[in-house]
Amino acid sequence: MKFGNFFSDNSDLKIDDDGDFPTPTSDESPPIFSPWNQTYPFLKSPCFSEFQNGFVLHRNNINDNNKNNNSLIGSLVREEGHVYSLATAGELLYTGSDSKNIRVWKNLKEFTGFKSSSGLVKAIIISGEKIFTGHQDGKIRVWKGAPKNPSGSHRRAGTLPAMRDVLRSSMNPQNYFVVGRNRSLLWFKHADAVSCLCLSEDKTLLYSSSWDKTLKVWRISDSKCLESLTVHDDAVNAVVATSDGLVITGSADGTAKVWRRQHEEENDATKHILDQTLLKQDSAVTAVAVNAAGTVVYCGSSDGLVNFWEREKRLTYGGALKGHNLAVLCLAAAGNSIVLSGGADKTICVWRRDGPFHTCVSVLTGHTGPVKCLAVEEDRRCPDKQGSRRWIAYSGSLDRSVKVWGVSDGVGG
Template sequence: MHYRPSIFAFTTVLLTSVNLCWGIYANAQKPPISAKSQQTTALTVNKNPLQYTFKRHIWDVSTLVFSPDANKLISGSFDETIQIWDLKQGKLLQSLPGHKDGVNAVVISRNGKTLVTAGGTAENRTDTKIQVWNIGNASQVNNSQKSSNRNRSIRKLHTLTGHTQGITGLAISPDGQTLFSASYDKSIKQWDLTTGKLIRNLVNHGHGIRAIALANDGRTLVGASNTKVRVWDAKTGNPIRTLTATPDSVEFIGFTPDSQTLIAGSETTIQVWNAQTYQPLQTITSPWIEGFKAFAIHPQRKTLATTSLNNSVEIWDLTTGKLSQTVIPAANHHHFDQIYPSSIQFSPDGNHLAIGYGGSAYLRNFPIHLRRL
């Protein structure tokens, strides 16, 4: 397995358990004990404020997505696996293999039936494939399925090849027919999800692409490359404009659910634009020297949640750009100063917040009424 060599690598996330501390370290090395021998499943339940703590990954959770009905949580990790959790019962549905260099991106279609996963790095080209799965009827793994690590209701539909370096971002069109993938190879590719065929390449980026986002109306696609955000017409593949986003490299990007606001963030700065006129609305600066790691946009409120490299989670008012709340994860062990919440995601109804911290996932009620998670 290969792991990111820097604590500033691109991620998207889950949360860690209080009794298992994993981090991304500078010059990170493979753990001395194999991933297979370390895989265990643990679940902690506490009704308020913590709902679930999922512990399954043996390395940092890099990406996280809820199913549209909010009944499933899917996590990807640098340990090269994807875990699918049942949020009603707090049980593991399936562990999916298939990647050789860590999982960077996971996306699910609006009907909840198609899951797409991808990974890889800029330096190592051992995993440049995109895996497309049918998970529409995923049910709990029984004992016989655990032994073979298979759930027969989950099927791999396609393996997409074409990128020459690791994949950093994925987006599915509202109708579930089209996939966009971004890569360190400086390209965005558009795929037909039904056939698995490549439709077109969007290649005007001058640097590796760190993140992409598709507006909820399916019309506009954006890609983050170095300090720039390139805006594309998602239907035609034509470029619309290029925005100068932040003083340093843009790491994450997204639209508000109404497709009216575009948000791009780097370690130090988050820039907010009107997505119709591209006029800047707000500039949010990290309150910490350590900087931002990831963000999540609330599906209903004008609210942004961020994670930071100083081990905190921040809640921001997007209308004013002001900090509303700072929360410290309960798993914050100060003697492990390189462990931090590496990713964050709101549930589709906005009532829960999932945070990635080490190899586990915390699921919290939202709003958060305590200073400590």
């Protein structure tokens, strides 16, 4: 199964090669719904929201990006592979691609880089001086930066799980589980691609989701795997943690689930239990994001929709944002009032939340391939003169580029 229309060089790429929607090639690889051949004739306007009682058409300002103070700042291009992952740390931007390289950018210029031995880089997360990267080969690699070194060099600091835990557990048959007819694996190892990484609010835990249908919980201090949960019936595409101990997962099985973290003081263990199932649908859940306060959860799907839930005591369905005519591939929240969605249609929608309503204030265009990943940080160097908060948004694409955008929440305007 191939497609080539989304790429500027008209290259044919297999879906399972680009890391989005794997085609099962073995007993270990789960089947995924492919959104690439779907069309949505009802999407006549790129900016309206669907609520339980029907459709609400919002004001459309997308043709005047300058009026909304949302504009392109620059592009980062290095012809070495499609960009699958992004992460920011202060003035540094980390990008991962199918070249297996992790590039580090500073002030819109290439600063340094480092390379893994195998597996395209599907996820990057940063905790202090440690950089965690999740890969197509199912491995999580740990890197350590040297902030005082002018060259910005990084060194390999290990993998998850740590080698000592592998050696200690390998002699006990009870530590293995069957992943194929002729294959078994230690329970704390991922059996398929690592699709997403995120940190707990207190930065003590790392969560890793995988196409092997599991969510694994790692203690950062000693690289120990505390828990492994089979959370879905198909590949897990996204995971995000909230400020009050909730973890939301989204899967190719069409569901989004909420898991509640419980701390067991007797043995200093961590346990996660299913708290709520948010979504059950035919379309794959491809991305998940939560606003800064943890009061709104967004789930992007392969049908082009962004469903959202608002939280009081529990998460209650709020509606669906319709801004894309192909799959939503990534989401990023900026503060409490802005969320960005990137799609296979090569666009980025900027949504502003005002109470229960969302307005699409801009559609950012310029990529020539699907927008695969997003990262956002507050722009403290250039405050908006009208009193709005300013954000710097980074978008990585399968056109091999990263674009940098200035985005305003428009509250003061």
